[in-house]
Amino acid sequence: MSGANGEAPAPSGGALGILRKLDHGLSVVERQLLGWSIIIMAVNTVANVIMRLGFSSSIFFSEELNQFLIILVTFVGISEAARMGRHIRMSAFTDMLGPRASKIMMIFITLGTASLLFLLAWYSIDYVSSLITSNRLTPALRIPYYLTVLIVPFGLCVTGIQFVLAALTNILKPGTHLSYQVEDTFDDADEHHL
Numbered sequence: 001m002s003g004a005n006g007e008a009p010a011p012s013g014g015a016l017g018i019l020r021k022l023d024h025g026l027s028v029v030e031r032q033l034l035g036w037s038i039i040i041m042a043v044n045t046v047a048n049v050i051m052r053l054g055f056s057s058s059i060f061f062s063e064e065l066n067q068f069l070i071i072l073v074t075f076v077g078i079s080e081a082a083r084m085g086r087h088i089r090m091s092a093f094t095d096m097l098g099p100r101a102s103k104i105m106m107i108f109i110t111l112g113t114a115s116l117l118f119l120l121a122w123y124s125i126d127y128v129s130s131l132i133t134s135n136r137l138t139p140a141l142r143i144p145y146y147l148t149v150l151i152v153p154f155g156l157c158v159t160g161i162q163f164v165l166a167a168l169t170n171i172l173k174p175g176t177h178l179s180y181q182v183e184d185t186f187d188d189a190d191e192h193h194l
Helices: 014-055 062-083 092-096 099-134 151-172 188-192
Strands: none
Touching (some): 014 062, 014 151, 062 151
16 A cells, blocks of 8 residues: 555564665755755856856856766766656556566566666776776866766665665565655556646
8 A cells, every 4th residue: 555645655663664764864865965966056057157258257167066066966866766766767568567567577677777776886986996096186176086976886876775675665565666665656547638
């Protein structure tokens, strides 16, 4: 049985309860990072435009800062999207399947996606390690380059964990779940509005 907005009911106590609290805390931090990053990008971009138009000179670190913030938003955002079941998915095929086949397909999809994300995280850790040993600095701010991409392995790992949790939720609970919090619902009434 699902709660409001298709959300699965909260698991009771134990390890799942602790995991849910940790994930909730991580979600709060992720949302703050996403919100503030977008605000800083907007302010930085507007300030840079004003500097160019008004003083014929741009802010020397503006482009570099926005690049870092875009990386941050991307790799923190994928985790939040996976947690809320808002990731891009092609559901035409699974919508044609029955509930049982759709659930089995969702388990394979979430485990496959998690595996791919963990593999990408492994490669990104290797890349960050090579940047640490290279001692490269960013051109404008002169900070170690690896600091600008350190969020990539973290974001990929946390997103992989979200997909593992979605697979476990599909295995342990009735219904088909997009994430451990969100149950997939298909409403015939929505079809008539398209």
